[in-house]
Amino acid sequence: MNYNLIIIGGGPAGTGILFKALKDNSFDSLLDKGLAIVEKSCELMIGNLSKYHVNSDTLSSVFLECIEGDTVKKINTTSLYKEIEAIKSYEGRPIPLYCLKEYFTKLGQLLIAKIQAHPNCDVFLNTCVNEINQNNSKEFTITINNKLINGAHILIATGGTPSSKSTYKWSKDRIFSLDKYKAKMVHSD
Numbered sequence: 001m002n003y004n005l006i007i008i009g010g011g012p013a014g015t016g017i018l019f020k021a022l023k024d025n026s027f028d029s030l031l032d033k034g035l036a037i038v039e040k041s042c043e044l045m046i047g048n049l050s051k052y053h054v055n056s057d058t059l060s061s062v063f064l065e066c067i068e069g070d071t072v073k074k075i076n077t078t079s080l081y082k083e084i085e086a087i088k089s090y091e092g093r094p095i096p097l098y099c100l101k102e103y104f105t106k107l108g109q110l111l112i113a114k115i116q117a118h119p120n121c122d123v124f125l126n127t128c129v130n131e132i133n134q135n136n137s138k139e140f141t142i143t144i145n146n147k148l149i150n151g152a153h154i155l156i157a158t159g160g161t162p163s164s165k166s167t168y169k170w171s172k173d174r175i176f177s178l179d180k181y182k183a184k185m186v187h188s189d
Contacts, residue, residue: 001122003034006142006151008129010039011047012104014157015111019066022074034120036151038144040128045108046101047159053098060090063100067107075110122149 021027083103115121131143
């Protein structure tokens with residue numbers, strides 16, 4: 001299977017690019033080119049965020065920004081009414097992160113449905129990346145569950161705060177360092 005973009009990690013950071021594309025009206029173009037998301041859990045959006053029993057360090061309204069503007073034209077968010085109202089009830093205050101679980105669960109399901117409805121796209125849940133290789137033409141081959149998928153571009157959004165000094169073993173013989181990609185790194189923390 002060939003894709004233009006493969007996103008590794010379907011939590012808030014990995015799906016953030018998709019919501020940005022929805023807001024910018026570039027989502028359909030992204031899907032038309034071919035998109036795959038690889039997520040180790042059984043859901044998109046949640047990541048580990050809702051597992052923390054602490055308040056967010058941002059105002060509750062920030063979590064609603066992903067469904068503002070043109071996003072509601074592309075994804076029907078009416079099923080999120082109860083969750084949106086619960087988030088709005090924290091107006092001007094941080095929200096406990098565990099209170100976002102239902103919101104992220106339902107939003108992730110809506111996103112999955114939108115992506116999987118497109119013939120050039122796939123969502124691989126309960127799936128880990130076993131190996132990443134880059135060939136001479138600079139395309140990537142990713143091994144997941146003993147099958148190969150290919151992509152022109154990859155986005156690694158596996159959570160946490162990576163260090164530019166981090167190294168990843170991409171294949172048996174190749175160690176990959178993030179050091180030369182500092183200008184392309186965005187920390188999610």
